[in-house]
Amino acid sequence: MRPMRVTVNGETREIDAGSSVAEVVALLTSAPSGVAVALNGEVVSRGAWERTPLASGDRVDVLTAVQGG
Amino acid sequence: MTAQTTSSPAPPHGAGEPDDALVIAGERFGSRLVMGTGGAPSLQVLEDALLASETEMTTVAMRRIDPAQTGSVLDVLRRHGIRVLPNTAGCFTAADAVLTARLAREALETNWVKLEVIADEHTLLPDPVELLEAAERLVDDGFVVLPYTNDDPVLAHRLEQVGCAAVMPLGAPIGSGLGIRNPHNIELIVERAGVPVVLDAGIGTASEAAQAMELGCSAVLLATAVTRAQRPAVMAQAMRDAVRAGRLARRAGRIPVRRYAQPSSPPV
Numbered sequence: 340m341r342p343m344r345v346t347v348n349g350e351t352r353e354i355d356a357g358s359s360v361a362e363v364v365a366l367l368t369s370a371p372s373g374v375a376v377a378l379n380g381e382v383v384s385r386g387a388w389e390r391t392p393l394a395s396g397d398r399v400d401v402l403t404a405v406q407g408g
Numbered sequence: 409m410t411a412q413t414t415s416s417p418a419p420p421h422g423a424g425e426p427d428d429a430l431v432i433a434g435e436r437f438g439s440r441l442v443m444g445t446g447g448a449p450s451l452q453v454l455e456d457a458l459l460a461s462e463t464e465m466t467t468v469a470m471r472r473i474d475p476a477q478t479g480s481v482l483d484v485l486r487r488h489g490i491r492v493l494p495n496t497a498g499c500f501t502a503a504d505a506v507l508t509a510r511l512a513r514e515a516l517e518t519n520w521v522k523l524e525v526i527a528d529e530h531t532l533l534p535d536p537v538e539l540l541e542a543a544e545r546l547v548d549d550g551f552v553v554l555p556y557t558n559d560d561p562v563l564a565h566r567l568e569q570v571g572c573a574a575v576m577p578l579g580a581p582i583g584s585g586l587g588i589r590n591p592h593n594i595e596l597i598v599e600r601a602g603v604p605v606v607l608d609a610g611i612g613t614a615s616e617a618a619q620a621m622e623l624g625c626s627a628v629l630l631a632t633a634v635t636r637a638q639r640p641a642v643m644a645q646a647m648r649d650a651v652r653a654g655r656l657a658r659r660a661g662r663i664p665v666r667r668y669a670q671p672s673s674p675p676v
Contacts, residue, residue: 407446
């Protein structure tokens, strides 16, 4: 597969074209819960990660709860 | 400094009794101390402090995941059955705060949010315009919104009007430990509010937490005063007792302040 460039948590990464949100999340964490994803500033629900493909130039943010407030 | 409201009759029940629960959006809490988790030197210190505080609800922030991070604040909260209250700390605009709240709802499976929209890094004071807009949008989206707000009675009222489940005015800037700088405004907010008022931010030590409750606040939210104390778990215990004492004093109905002495013994 040809690689494509996406931005994951602010860093540019090369991933296989056609990769899903779920595949990108798996690069960062294996936590079964407590994680949320925004794709280009919109929430993608966990149930939709597998079937949401990424396109070149997409911005993915993967967040979790940390100490604060 | 103590509350001077004397007009309302003392309710019959004291703090800690079943009918003195804090109720927010229909949910009951036995503890009126909401804790934050920022500033603790380690998860173990945080855990000990949370347990000592006997809090039932605690805030967390949402941040980009760090693959190197081991241990999670969520595990600590889950282990002790403490309700997690995500915040939108670090957001400067309504749009940012709305997205962060939605991410928190997705990650943590709660529609409760401590809404924080700050104006700048220097003061960390709420931006009232962005705050009100974010509150309105989140209420429309089905969130239970608990906004961190200025000690401004007008803004607090506006936040209640758009459907916030509580209002959380600051005593002083976040992490400052300056206490309650404008107790009069806090009293005005309490007098007018139809939702719980939670004193959020500025508390430095136990007497200030008690003062918040004496002024009529329904609860106190604090973090730094405990997590950065020299002995966090001991300060957590002090805060727990201070909130209870202040609540009891409020419910007891304090004596009026007098200009001159009044003998407490019968005349000779």
